[in-house]
Amino acid sequence: MKIATWNVNSIRTRRSLVCDWLEANPVDLLCVQETKVVDEDFPREPFESLGRHVYCAGQKSYNGVALFSRVPLENVEIGFGALLPEEIVGDLDDQKRAIAGTLNGVRVVDLYVPNGGEYDSDKYRYKLRWLEVLRKYIEVTLDKYDRLCICGDFNIAPDDRDIHTPPGNKPIVGTTPAEREALQEVLSLGLRDPFRKFTEEGGIFSWWDYRGGSFRRNRGWRIDHHYLTPELFDRTVSCTIDVEPRKLPKPSDHTPVIVEWKD
DNA sequence: ATGGCGTAACAATTACGA
Numbered sequence: 001m002k003i004a005t006w007n008v009n010s011i012r013t014r015r016s017l018v019c020d021w022l023e024a025n026p027v028d029l030l031c032v033q034e035t036k037v038v039d040e041d042f043p044r045e046p047f048e049s050l051g052r053h054v055y056c057a058g059q060k061s062y063n064g065v066a067l068f069s070r071v072p073l074e075n076v077e078i079g080f081g082a083l084l085p086e087e088i089v090g091d092l093d094d095q096k097r098a099i100a101g102t103l104n105g106v107r108v109v110d111l112y113v114p115n116g117g118e119y120d121s122d123k124y125r126y127k128l129r130w131l132e133v134l135r136k137y138i139e140v141t142l143d144k145y146d147r148l149c150i151c152g153d154f155n156i157a158p159d160d161r162d163i164h165t166p167p168g169n170k171p172i173v174g175t176t177p178a179e180r181e182a183l184q185e186v187l188s189l190g191l192r193d194p195f196r197k198f199t200e201e202g203g204i205f206s207w208w209d210y211r212g213g214s215f216r217r218n219r220g221w222r223i224d225h226h227y228l229t230p231e232l233f234d235r236t237v238s239c240t241i242d243v244e245p246r247k248l249p250k251p252s253d254h255t256p257v258i259v260e261w262k263d
Numbered sequence: 264a265t266g267g268c269g270t271a272a273c274a275a276t277t278a279c280g281a
Contacts, residue, residue, distance in 0.1 A: 009280085010270055034280085036271065061271050062279070115281055123279095155281065174281055207281075211267035221281070253269080253280085 001261055002027040003108060005151040005224050006245075007207070007254035011035040011066065014252055015043050021245055022050055027258060028070050029103060031110035033153045035064030042066065057096040065099045065110050065152070073101030073108075080133055083140045092133055100141070104263070106232065107145035109138070111152035116179070119171040127155070127173075131182035138186055142229075150191065151226040153207075153254065156183050158193065161202030162222035174221065191227035194239040194259050206241050207254045215246055226259045235261040 004027045008014040011032065022030060030052075035042065037058045044054045047068050057078040058064035067073060077083070077100045079093035097112040114130050117123030141148060156179045160166035167175045187193075205220025214220060228236065239259045246255040 013270070034270095115279080117279085117281090157281095172281085209267085209281075210269055213267095223281075250269090 003029045004256045004258040005031045006256040007033040007153040009034050009252040019046050030068040031151050032066050033112035035066050057099045059096045063095045076101040080137045106147045109150040113155045115155050116173040119173050135186045148229045154225050157221050164219040192233045194236040210253050224257045
């Protein structure tokens with residue numbers, strides 16, 4: 001089983017790039033984020049022509065997540081409200097940041113964690129609240145499913161190896177202790193990072209700013225992750241970042257990350 | 264301290280990204 005995650009930064013702009021990648025990299029499931037399109041306008045056809053089943057949850061201009069699967073997914077659910085009561089979810093499902101489905105007995109959750117804006121801003125507090133509700137959502141998910149893979153754009157560098165220049169005294173959103181602890185709270189439910197099963201190296205990234213020649217200089221962040229329950233983690237044979245799409249014309253600022261485990 | 268670059272909505276400029 002191969003599952004990829006990729007923040008495409010507009011599925012309409014990146015449609016050919018993503019189709020070409022999917023043809024060359026026939027993963028079982030591709031989870032994308034930042035589709036930036038309402039469901040009625042989602043470009044389903046090019047992906048269906050490649051034999052993919054398309055599931056999407058989008059909104060106008062911002063956010064949006066989608067799944068491209070080789071086999072039909074079971075029990076596709078959108079947002080936290082599918083599992084959590086309204087008094088916990090509040091308005092968090094207004095932004096389309098979570099979609100889940102089951103294939104081959106594995107529950108997969110595709111996430112676009114909020115960016116967080118400036119430190120201590122409303123957006124930063126929204127991110128922390130979202131992560132707190134994510135923990136509850138994953139807790140309930142684990143009650144229902146033994147095998148779980150969550151993946152997506154987490155907008156958090158888990159530790160200082162995962163950012164080109166480690167933060168100094170000034171808080172950098174994506175690296176603050178509160179964000180990292182909130183992520184660890186989710187993972188402490190029983191999830192592990194397969195990327196770190198294969199390398200302890202730093203300086204390996206999945207996102208580079210469009211500005212300032214960041215990609216050329218490898219000034220990036222590793223913010224796109226998979227997290228697996230122990231049995232899947234133990235069966236994992238690789239977790240790789242494919243930098244090639246980032247080199248092509250009109251790229252996304254993120255590049256795909258692929259995990260593979262033995263069936 | 265600010266902007267760099269790119270996308271969407273909208274029609275020149277603004278919101279957003281991490």
